[in-house]
Amino acid sequence: MQKQLTSFLRGAIVPVVILLVWEACARAGLVSPIVLPAPSAVAAKWWEALLSGELVHDSIASLYRVVVGFVVGAALALPMGLLMGSSQRLYGLFNPLLQLLRPIPPIAYIPLAILWFGLGNPPSVFLIAIGAFFPVLMNTIAGVRHVDGIYLRAAHNLGVGQLALFTRVILPAATPYILAGVRIGIGTAFIVVIVSEMIAVNDGLGYRILEAREFMWSDKIIAGMITIGLLGLVLDSAMNALNNHLLRWHRGLEH
Amino acid sequence: MQQQQIVVGDVQKVFRTQERDVVALKDINLTINQGEFVCLLGPSGCGKSTLLNAIAGFSLPSSGSILVDGRPVSAPGPERGMVFQEYALFPWMTVAQNVAFGLEVKGMAKADIAARVDNLLDKLHLKDFRNRFPKDLSGGMRQRVAIARVLAMDSPIMLMDEPFGALDALTRRNLQDELLRIWAEFGKTIIFVTHSIEESSYLADRIVVMTYRPGTVKRDHHVTLPRPRDPSCTEFNELKRELGQLVMEEQQRHAAAEMRLAAVD
Incomplete structure (x- = not known):
């Protein structure tokens, strides 16, 4: 203590x-308050936005997009990664394409996202899903490929069938890698949500920062930025707690 | 009467590498009866683990046949339960979950699984550790769990690949005694790979000494010493001396081969 x-x-x-x-x-x-407002002014603005409910509304809107986008991206990446990690043939089929697409930042999809999905949440969710997809996919593939052969041998010896081998041996054995990918994926989703809110929606923390810029409300811009930092911190701490729970069996550094 | 359970006939195993073919096993013929405790003894590279893996079905022989209860071995299976030197417990499962896993995938009823797991944990003095993860257990404890996992499957045959190799001497003796107790109680057939002369003399009904490359049977020795064996008695030490000579000859061939290989490199 x-x-x-x-x-x-x-x-x-x-x-x-x-x-x-x-x-x-x-x-x-x-310095001029427009260039750099005093921290007390920022705090006052933050408090005001909190009391008016605007801050809570925007935070929830942003978080909602992060969660939905992340779930969509990860839900596609996880099974695909499991299959690609365990089948050399599928890996050979898909890997070249993925390596080409992976370096394209999600932000480069903005024009297409608007063309395909119009305005509102869908393009935003699409961009976030792309941002979350690759880290989860790459880490799942690596995780499956690194499963220690001794676990597979022990499982075969116990008469474990293909499905149980996947769900009860390969998946948990790959969990440390997968969770590392999830963490990176959430980080990316968080970057992408702010950018995507600057283009196609009319709420969320990214939108609010851009709006404040048009009125040169620097105190509000900084208040928004600090909120993003706080949300990121909360999200990462939650992820950390989940990590520690799911990997409580893991030897970690002792290993 | 004693029944032939494992019949190894003219088994040969060749590992192909880029530079050369290594004959790991050559002309192995071995018949193991039900309930026998057999040790495969020899220096590293004598193919004892290769033979065990072939019987387990992990790596099939290049030629020859292995019959278990009259049926050829073609894949691993729970009737030939394996205990690995590295324990190979699933680290994400608790002790009880590890022991129950094989029964769950077999589709056994939950209540039956629970009863069997409880019973085994009790027998192997693991009751207080049932909800621990393997990382929190000592090596000796982990190997007990691995043994319980095989016993849970009710395998008639236990294959053990240097299971106590990584344990300290006291824990080792402790587990050897426990294994003998289990063997007597459950009537398993055990094939136990070791390079320890002392260990094989203490445990086995029968000690199969193997030669270094190619792995062949050098001596198939039936141990007549009564149990419990006293490692300090004269007969035990005579047995050890005799086995020691056989093993050292092979160990020297092993060492000489290593020197030759090092010289080539």
């Missing part, structure tokens, strides 16, 4: 000093 408190306090030193210097510069009139 004592230790946690000290480490928390130590971690707070740098941000607090930066905030104080920033506040002092803004109050002394060294």
